[in-house]
Amino acid sequence: MEDLIPIIAILCTIGLPIATGLVIGLTSVKNAHKERMGLINQGIIPPNRTKTKSNPNRFVSLRNGIVLVALGIGIIVGFLCSEYLVIGQNNEFWITGASVVFFLGLGYLVYFLIMQKMPVAAQREETEQE
Numbered sequence: 671m672e673d674l675i676p677i678i679a680i681l682c683t684i685g686l687p688i689a690t691g692l693v694i695g696l697t698s699v700k701n702a703h704k705e706r707m708g709l710i711n712q713g714i715i716p717p718n719r720t721k722t723k724s725n726p727n728r729f730v731s732l733r734n735g736i737v738l739v740a741l742g743i744g745i746i747v748g749f750l751c752s753e754y755l756v757i758g759q760n761n762e763f764w765i766t767g768a769s770v771v772f773f774l775g776l777g778y779l780v781y782f783l784i785m786q787k788m789p790v791a792a793q794r795e796e797t798e799q800e
Contacts, residue, residue, distance in 0.1 A: 733781045737778065740778075741777070744769045745766070748770055758785030
């Protein structure tokens with residue numbers, strides 16, 4: 671009987687959210703179908719729901735790329751400083767954390783400066799396409 675407790679716990683933590691998601695998903699599909707059939711029974715032809723392909727926002731991708739590169743540089747510099755500098759010998763966590771935060775801030779500043787130099791018309795076109 672004691673062996674069942676971990677199995678039930680794992681099943682509840684994994685299986686319960688999956689089962690809940692399935693029930694909610696199937697209920698929403700069933701309700702949409704009922705609504706569509708009700709409109710058809712009344713003689714109203716519902717419009718087809720076609721998915722429109724959205725254009726990805728290039729500026730979000732640019733920001734994410736700059737921030738991830740800055741994060742990588744911050745981690746590398748933090749590890750190198752904690753390994754080879756005297757100040758980082760007993761403060762590995764703080765040196766690495768400070769360099770990561772510093773380089774993330776630099777990454778956001780670089781993104782801000784790039785966006786500031788871009789023409790305003792190009793920024794408006796991107797926001798209007800969304």
